[in-house]
Amino acid sequence: MxxxxxxxxxxxxxxxxxxxxxxxxxxxxxxxxxxxxxxxxxxxxxxxxxxxxxxxxxxxxxxxxxxxxxxxxxxxxxxxxxxxxxxxxxxxxxxxxxxxxxxxxxxxxxxxxxxxxxxxxxxxxxxxxxxxxxxxxxxxxxxxxxxxxxxxxxxxxxxxxxxxxxxxxxxxxxxxxxxxxxxxxxxxxxxxxxxxSPESAEMTKYVANCLLATKISFINEMANLCEAYKADVNDVRRGIGHDQRIGFHFLHPGVGYGGSCFPKDIRAVIHMAQTRGLESRMMLAVDEVNEAQKQVLVRKVTEHFKGDLAGKTIGVWGLAFKPRTDDIREAPALVLIDALLAQGAQVRVHDPEAIPNVRAIYGDKIVYCDRPYGAVEGADALVIATEWNEFRNPDFEIIKRLLHQPVVFDGRNVFDPERMVELGFTYHGVGRLVPQ
Ligand code: NAD
Incomplete structure (x- = not known):
């Protein structure tokens, strides 16, 4: 055709x-x-x-x-x-x-x-x-x-x-x-x-994205609760996911959703509801929870350094809003970088594909590294903001050697907390139980 x-x-x-x-x-x-x-x-x-x-x-x-x-x-x-x-x-x-x-x-x-x-x-x-x-x-x-x-x-x-x-x-x-x-x-x-009908087809797309975004905000809220009560969200995920009515898909806690679709589509639905005199309370909450979740890493990093990030260097792995893309639209990593820079930290970043897009925003305000270990060199902490596969099994001895302090903030729960502690890291996940 x-x-x-x-x-x-x-x-x-x-x-x-x-x-x-x-x-x-x-x-x-x-x-x-x-x-x-x-x-x-x-x-x-x-x-x-x-x-x-x-x-x-x-x-x-x-x-x-x-x-x-x-x-x-x-x-x-x-x-x-x-x-x-x-x-x-x-x-x-x-x-x-x-x-x-x-x-x-x-x-x-x-x-x-x-x-x-x-x-x-x-x-x-x-x-x-x-x-x-x-x-x-x-x-x-x-x-x-x-x-x-x-x-x-x-x-x-x-x-x-x-x-x-x-x-x-x-x-x-x-x-x-x-x-x-x-x-x-x-x-x-x-x-x-x-x-x-065209109307049903138009609605189908939004309903699909609303439900997917809801699952993300839901598990993020539960992960924060797990953390407050010393439960491990990973165990909880296993505990619920085997229930066939629930399943495992899209229930991964992290630093919030980004990208060119979920944020704008959820807000479009809120707007569609308002236009008809309705209130989409659930989507308002999904959006609000997500915006707050983007601050979780910022809060953890700030608390760890007791509010004093001036002169500290933070290495960030992962900039794209998710792995296997160069798309950085509404990426949580950018919220983190903005907050770190605002607090006077230096930022070194690595991403397999998204660096050109990030460079277009930040210019020479941050340091771009071709290799993951470059972003860690001389840094006071490593933050994982996107779960690219190549970050899953790094050489932790090299990371420890390159970091000033062995501190890891794992915004996507890619590492095992027990192993990280055994290796001598101070480890922060999202909703994970970390051995003391
Ligand atoms: P995009 O921004 O990557 O691409 C849009 C393209 O349209 C750009 O190249 C732009 O130059 C071009 N364009 C804009 N106005 C034009 C015009 N008047 N004439 C000719 N070209 C024009 O957008 P995208 O991510 O491909 O998304 C496109 C649509 O698909 C959006 O409505 C989005 O919500 C939807 N969508 C996106 C995804 C996704 O994963 N990106 C998934 C499902 C649906």
Whole structure:
């Protein structure tokens, strides 16, 4: 099929590339000329495991093209995906200006009937409003469908190729059929293809993210309680997770969720509720708990050094909001770095992929290290802010030798407290019982 994808970010680039890989002719469109030029030269603007190789192969074979020209890019397409950002607006709700702008451009450029698919995460009612706005401009018939994206950064290719489910919101069944044809290669293992109204599809994405964020805030609150009462949250996790009604997924305590989705989507739902005169008390609490949790490491570090961080050096491992991505949007590590700098500490950081993005924010205010041990050299403590696999089994003797003081703040509970104490470290986890 002939496909256009507008917005070449984490979602659009993966979508376009994976659809090209399954034999479709895909044009990826972005308004950023530098990004598009870079992609044509094989420069992948984001880090996503396995993506570069797929982009290079499909571009070379001519199934994947990049352009800034929206009208030309969509001219031959049967299906046009909109995958532009929908960041948090000033009122807390989703900022849909990108979706409206693209919708208008598509409507103006339409020469033949097409299916326009909203892939971006959008508030309920966006499909109806986009259809209304486009009808004012378009001269040919078109359909607007929703197809929310559930991929996880860091495992996006895998998620795209083997989706747990595909959700489609349509007003006409024929539109769902053409999308089913497109997605058939990814549904080989009888994964469900769920067709519903656009409103239900829009809501589905938010409900999924609200529940996932709720699980994180829930276990973080319980971890803090464990700590206060000298219980170990890891044991508690095992104690509850074997209950099949509960399970283990997404119940890992830590320093709070970040990223480009959960924070803004939870706030968009709070805003959606307010718009209808409702109050989303649970989502207000989830957001509040998460903001507080981002301060947990700051508090632990500050308390350990008795409020005197001036002149201290703190090494930080992990900057991305989660492992296997370079995405630092709303990353808890940034909250920590800001607080450390504000208290006069020096900060040395290491992350396998996110350093360029962090450097763009902090410039020469912090020290960037290519290797994990570099961030520890001469530091007064090590903080783990993101649980990259390569941090799980380091040489603790080297760490001890390089640190001024053997102190570790483990914001993701990657190390075993007993072992750390045996090795001679002062260890702080999240909700963990530490032998005295
Ligand atoms: P992103 O910021 O990485 O990418 C958006 C891209 O759209 C950018 O390259 C930007 O230049 C481009 N763009 C913006 N306005 C444009 C316009 N008028 N014309 C052409 N291009 C334009 O965003 P993302 O992380 O890919 O997210 C996109 C959407 O998907 C959001 O609604 C997000 O909530 C949703 N989503 C994201 C994820 C994720 O893990 N990142 C997962 C599921 C859903």
């Amino acid at each position: 002939k496909i256009a994808v507008i917005g070449t970010g984490y979602v659009g680039l993966v979508q376009g590339t994976c659809l090209a890989e399954s034999g479709n002719d895909v044009v990826c469109i972005d308004k950023l000329a530098d990004k598009v030029e870079g992609l044509k030269q094989g420069k992948i603007p984001i880090y996503e495991p396995g993506l570069a190789e797929l982009v290079h192969r499909n571009y070379r074979d001519g199934r994947l093209k990049f352009t800034t020209e929206l009208a030309a890019g969509i001219a031959d397409a049967e299906i046009v995906f909109i995958a532009v950002g929908t960041p948090q607006g000033d009122d807390g709700g989703a900022d849909l200006s990108g979706v409206w702008a693209v919708g208008r451009q598509v409507a103006e450029a339409l020469q033949s009937p097409k299916v326009i698919v909203i892939k971006s995460t959008v508030p309920v009612g966006t499909n109806a409003e986009l259809t209304r706005r486009m009808k004012e401009v378009a001269k040919v018939p078109f359909d607007v469908a929703n197809n929310p994206e559930f991929l996880k950064e860091g495992a996006a290719i895998e998620d795209f190729n083997k989706p747990d489910r595909i959700v489609i919101g349509v007003r006409r069944p024929e539109v769902a059929e053409s999308l089913h044809e497109l997605y058939a290669p990814f549904l080989r293992t009888d994964r469900p293809f769920l067709v519903m």
